[in-house]
Amino acid sequence: xxxxxxxxxxxxxxxxxxxxxxxxxxxxxxxxxxxxxxxxxxxxxxxxxxxxxxxxxxxxxxxxxxxxxxxxxxxxxxxxxxxxxxxxxxxxxxxxxxxxxxxxxxxxxxxxxxxxxxxxxxxxxxxxxxxxxxxxxxxxxxxxxxxxxxxxxxxxxxxxxxxxxxxxxxxxxxxxxxxxxxxxxxxxxxxxxxxxxxxxxxxxxxxxxxxxxxxxxxxxxxxxxxxxxxxxxxxxxxxxxxxxxxxxxxxxxxxxxxxxxxxxxxxxxxxxxxxxxxxxxxxxxxxxxxxxxxxxxxxxxxxxxxxxxxxxxxxxxxxxxxxxxxxxxxxxxxxxxxxxxxxxxxxxxxxxxxxxxxxxxxxxxxxxxxxxxxxxxxxxxxxxxxxxxxxxxxxxxxxxxxxxxxxxxxxxxxxxxxxxxxxxxxxxxxxxxxxxxxxxxxxxxxxxxxxxxxxxxxxxxxxxxxxxxxxxxxxxxxxxxxxxxxxxxxxxxxxxxxxxxxxxxxxxxxxxxxxxxxxxxxxxxxxxxxxxxxxxxxxxxxxxxxxxxxxxxxxxxxxxxxxxxxxxxxxxxxxxxxxxxxxxxxxxxxxxxxxxxxx
Amino acid sequence: xxxxxxxxxxxxxxxxxxxxxxxxxxxxxxxxxxxxxxxxxxxxxxxxxxxxxxxxxxxxxxxxxxxxxxxxxxxxxxxxxxxxxxxxxxxxxxxxxxxxxxxxxxxxxxxxxxxxxxxxxxxxxxxxxxxxxxxxxxxxxxxxxxxxxxxxxxxxxxxxxxxxxxxxxxxxxxxxxxxxxxxxxxxxxxxxxxxxxxxxxxxxxxxxxxxxxxxxxxxxxxxxxxxxxxxxxxxxxxxxxxxxxxxxxxxxxxxxxxxxxxxxxxxxxxxxxxxxxxxxxxxxxxxxxxxxxxxxxxxxxxxxxxxxxxxxxxxxxxxxxxxxxxxxxxxxxxxxxxxxxxxxxxxxxxxxxxxxxxxxxxxxxxxxxxxxxxxxxxxxxxxxx
Numbered sequence: 001x002x003x004x005x006x007x008x009x010x011x012x013x014x015x016x017x018x019x020x021x022x023x024x025x026x027x028x029x030x031x032x033x034x035x036x037x038x039x040x041x042x043x044x045x046x047x048x049x050x051x052x053x054x055x056x057x058x059x060x061x062x063x064x065x066x067x068x069x070x071x072x073x074x075x076x077x078x079x080x081x082x083x084x085x086x087x088x089x090x091x092x093x094x095x096x097x098x099x100x101x102x103x104x105x106x107x108x109x110x111x112x113x114x115x116x117x118x119x120x121x122x123x124x125x126x127x128x129x130x131x132x133x134x135x136x137x138x139x140x141x142x143x144x145x146x147x148x149x150x151x152x153x154x155x156x157x158x159x160x161x162x163x164x165x166x167x168x169x170x171x172x173x174x175x176x177x178x179x180x181x182x183x184x185x186x187x188x189x190x191x192x193x194x195x196x197x198x199x200x201x202x203x204x205x206x207x208x209x210x211x212x213x214x215x216x217x218x219x220x221x222x223x224x225x226x227x228x229x230x231x232x233x234x235x236x237x238x239x240x241x242x243x244x245x246x247x248x249x250x251x252x253x254x255x256x257x258x259x260x261x262x263x264x265x266x267x268x269x270x271x272x273x274x275x276x277x278x279x280x281x282x283x284x285x286x287x288x289x290x291x292x293x294x295x296x297x298x299x300x301x302x303x304x305x306x307x308x309x310x311x312x313x314x315x316x317x318x319x320x321x322x323x324x325x326x327x328x329x330x331x332x333x334x335x336x337x338x339x340x341x342x343x344x345x346x347x348x349x350x351x352x353x354x355x356x357x358x359x360x361x362x363x364x365x366x367x368x369x370x371x372x373x374x375x376x377x378x379x380x381x382x383x384x385x386x387x388x389x390x391x392x393x394x395x396x397x398x399x400x401x402x403x404x405x406x407x408x409x410x411x412x413x414x415x416x417x418x419x420x421x422x423x424x425x426x427x428x429x430x431x432x433x434x435x436x437x438x439x440x441x442x443x444x445x446x447x448x449x450x451x452x453x454x455x456x457x458x459x460x461x462x463x464x465x466x467x468x469x470x471x472x473x474x475x476x477x478x479x480x481x482x483x484x485x486x487x488x489x490x491x492x493x494x495x496x497x498x499x500x501x502x503x504x505x506x507x508x509x510x511x512x513x514x515x516x517x518x519x520x521x522x523x524x525x526x527x528x529x530x531x532x533x534x535x536x537x538x539x540x541x542x543x544x545x546x547x548x549x550x551x552x553x554x555x556x557x558x559x560x561x562x563x564x565x566x567x568x569x570x571x572x573x574x575x576x577x578x579x580x581x582x583x584x585x586x587x588x589x590x591x592x593x594x595x596x597x598x599x
Numbered sequence: 600x601x602x603x604x605x606x607x608x609x610x611x612x613x614x615x616x617x618x619x620x621x622x623x624x625x626x627x628x629x630x631x632x633x634x635x636x637x638x639x640x641x642x643x644x645x646x647x648x649x650x651x652x653x654x655x656x657x658x659x660x661x662x663x664x665x666x667x668x669x670x671x672x673x674x675x676x677x678x679x680x681x682x683x684x685x686x687x688x689x690x691x692x693x694x695x696x697x698x699x700x701x702x703x704x705x706x707x708x709x710x711x712x713x714x715x716x717x718x719x720x721x722x723x724x725x726x727x728x729x730x731x732x733x734x735x736x737x738x739x740x741x742x743x744x745x746x747x748x749x750x751x752x753x754x755x756x757x758x759x760x761x762x763x764x765x766x767x768x769x770x771x772x773x774x775x776x777x778x779x780x781x782x783x784x785x786x787x788x789x790x791x792x793x794x795x796x797x798x799x800x801x802x803x804x805x806x807x808x809x810x811x812x813x814x815x816x817x818x819x820x821x822x823x824x825x826x827x828x829x830x831x832x833x834x835x836x837x838x839x840x841x842x843x844x845x846x847x848x849x850x851x852x853x854x855x856x857x858x859x860x861x862x863x864x865x866x867x868x869x870x871x872x873x874x875x876x877x878x879x880x881x882x883x884x885x886x887x888x889x890x891x892x893x894x895x896x897x898x899x900x901x902x903x904x905x906x907x908x909x910x911x912x913x914x915x916x917x918x919x920x921x922x923x924x925x926x927x928x929x930x931x932x933x934x935x936x937x938x939x940x941x942x943x944x945x946x947x948x949x950x951x952x953x954x955x956x957x958x959x960x961x962x963x964x965x966x967x968x969x970x971x972x973x974x975x976x977x978x979x980x981x982x983x984x
Contacts, residue, residue, distance in 0.1 A: 049775060051775040051919075051962060052918045052919045052920070052962065053919070053920055054919050054920050054921055054960045054961070054962065055920075057959075057960050064959070065958075065959045065960070065967065066959045066960050068775075071775045073777060086959070089952065089955075089956065090956045090959060090960050093921070093952060093953060093956040094920050094921060094956065094960065097920050097921065097924035097925060097928075098920060098924070100924065100928075101924060130949045130953075131924075131928050156920075157917070157920075157923070176770065176917070178917070179753075179915070179916060179917050180912060180913065180914070180915040180916065180917040180923060180926075180927075181912060181915065181917065181923055181924070181926070181927040182917070183917035183923070
């Protein structure tokens with residue numbers, strides 16, 4: 001650790017070891033850095049300090065009361081004991097108290113073997129719970145007609161769900177309800193999640209240490225379809241899955257399993273295995289064309305057109321803007337998300353091509369997202385004449401199906417996606433990371449306009465890549481093709497934001513006329529889709545970073561890196577769609593939005 | 600003493616103000632430190648020190664808040680002071696404001712005292728008209744205003760950080776400390792929070808000096824204290840006594856006979872039995888919050904314990920595990936005992952362990968003291984179990 005002259009270091013003792021610390025650090029900070037284990041529960045790397053579970057209590061010499069390591073700052077000469085008799089007694093009692101209020105059967109719980117309460121009980125050798133557990137459930141399981149299911153009997157009131165919803169997402173849909181022993185987590189006036197401003201991003205599920213929060217199950221329906229010989233079941237997988245699925249099989253984050261995933265899907269019994277990256281490429285063509293059209297209207301026709309244009313592939317973001325910024329709905333691209341474009345094409349283009357009756361096609365998607373379940377159910381998503389996407393599985397649900405099929409993901413042979421809609425480029429795969437849609441769009445739009453590749457080393461547009469909450473970049477167009485001469489000398493400004501609290505900041509600036517951008521990418525989840533509400537649990541900044549690295553590496557290794565080079569996409573336009581933003585595209589691949597209430 | 604010092608008139612307020620404004624804020628703080636005055640709400644933090652922390656904090660605004668939440672069962676002393684010593688309270692707050700550099704005062708009034716709000720507001724208005732509050736107080740160039748804010752009935756909001764949360768419109772739940780309110784309190788500004796009685800002691804110290812004040816009480820607990828004495832006695836009421844007075848002194852004063860138990864310092868305080876009646880009530884002895892409840896030999900202490908535990912169960916904010924779950928479990932057990940069930944030794948040991956854990960791990964004073972009645976009453980009145 002580098003020591004500057006302004007950084008004052010101090011000395012303290014933990015368990016007899018003399019350690020150094022910076023002034024603002026907490027006991028937990030110092031312990032972690034020195035591999036001294038202190039258990040925590042309400043503490044989370046993504047969130048502000050809470051100090052309510054009291055699991056991390058330690059003894060500090062000179063203090064009568066035990067102190068919570070997570071929020072107690074260190075001082076010079078502090079003497080800490082993390083394992084004294086007092087601490088052990090307190091910790092055991094607190095874990096037992098937590099267990100005594102937790103009603104649920106571990107063996108059938110979705111979080112079996114991935115539950116922080118189980119971990120505490122196991123790690124500290126809890127052999128009995130000294131207090132009588134409730135005999136019956138106190139709360140009904142709330143499905144709320146939403147992708148998120150709540151079981152307050154399993155809740156141990158750590159409030160991580162509330163903190164992520166409030167701080168990181170700025171949505172604030174859930175709150176503690178009631179007081180004292182009757183406290184539970186719910187919504188204003190006891191409304192269901194579907195009746196409030198919840199956007200179904202599922203970040204709460206990712207932060208929940210137990211099975212109190214989970215996604216609405218689609219696996220049973222998908223198994224039924226797979227086992228039905230009359231149905232042709234088609235599956236598409238989002239880019240973010242391949243960079244995280246292995247975590248569900250005890251592999252450290254950052255391992256890419258694209259080929260094994262394709263293999264697993266085939267072995268589970270899906271009839272056709274496609275890749276959402278295909279429609280990600282398609283989205284770039286459609287959205288890029290839309291953007292250039294708007295720019296032309298703005299710069300040439302000087303007509304009143306909504307600029308900046310916002311991306312529209314994140315359904316959590318769509319819900320958010322519908323609730324909170326309905327005046328900015330015209331700024332949204334009318335493009336559907338890749339998931340929904342895919343759904344519409346499977347039951348038209350693909351059905352026609354293969355000669356399958358679309359009534360017998362079941363369209364399934366695997367998404368890192370819980371809001372996608374809501375998106376698939378939106379009444380307008382039936383442009384194919386059927387429900388475009390029948391079922392949405394989260395990454396976690398897919399992992400469960402793989403296990404139910406008796407397969408071990410890491411032991412499978414490699415397989416490939418099916419053609420034609422399993423063919424994709426690197427630009428498609430980077431959709432999984434924040435900044436990825438923007439980068440993919442620039443790679444194509446720039447080349448379309450200038451006839452040249454983007455002036456970035458290896459096509460890696462670094463300025464839009466990072467985990468910074470809001471970032472901006474610009475690229476000046478010089479020497480465009482004659483058709484795009486109106487862009488000559490124009491400095492195209494773009495911005496990227498992830499998490500809804502950052503989206504809010506940016507949207508407030510757009511409203512105030514202080515956002516001089518032409519194109520803005522917004523992802524509802526931290527890190528983009530790779531940090532989505534349907535991804536493996538736990539999540540943390542370093543985990544998301546590793547998933548991002550995997551995604552960008554995958555892009556770097558692919559043969560084709562630009563969406564407009566995707567031969568299958570070209571074929572789609574030739575055989576079926578005609579031209580980008582043409583009549584057929586508008587029919588199947590574009591959508592509209594609805595204002596929602598703002599509380 | 601012959602009559603209550605806290606209720607007696609003092610030198611004229613204008614005199615007091617002259618004394619105050621002729622000194623530096625630091626001098627006022629040193630005077631209060633010198634006097635040994637400690638918080639009269641029960642926690643007993645040295646008042647001068649608390650003011651000093653706020654005075655030293657740099658911020659564009661500071662607040663002085665009077666904790667008039669008086670929620671501890673059996674405490675009704677602030678009620679008397681609010682109505683009968685309103686001007687001393689206002690003087691105390693004004694002097695505190697001058698000492699720390701604040702222009703904003705809030706009186707956080709217990710919901711159940713709403714009936715006195717109109718009268719209190721009229722009194723504040725009167726003081727404003729006389730130039731004792733508002734802009735340019737007594738022409739000394741110092742502004743200070745006091746507004747009233749109502750509590751909504753939660754005992755936990757008597758805890759200073761839960762009080763602040765409630766003022767900010769949030770759930771009344773204790774905050775993490777540090778930061779302490781003196782440095783980061785209401786809306787993030789340095790905030791001095793003191794009990795009604797604490798403020799009411801200030802004018803006396805200004806008027807008569809620290810040495811006079813120290814003539815009352817003990818070395819570590821200077822001054823007098825108001826005690827609200829109730830229960831099985833002839834003359835319940837509010838009494839002003841030296842800190843360090845013995846339990847027996849109080850029993851004699853109010854005509855209590857056949858006393859079995861005395862609950863000292865409220866529901867979360869200590870329960871004294873006969874063998875303890877010669878112990879003193881002061882910061883170094885029995886908790887001197889002010890609440891004294893007397894139970895004679897006809898009373899069943901398990902009933903009393905049940906009453907206290909049910910109170911804590913109702914009032915726990917529910918934020919932290921040991922208090923939320925612990926109070927529930929202790930109350931469950933006490934109800935079973937009250938219904939006649941015998942609790943075996945093993946379970947009793949677990950409950951006593953639980954009580955100990957609650958005391959040392961709860962986030963705020965409520966949880967830290969909620970198990971006290973269980974431990975004391977079980978300890979001193981086993982015959983009722």
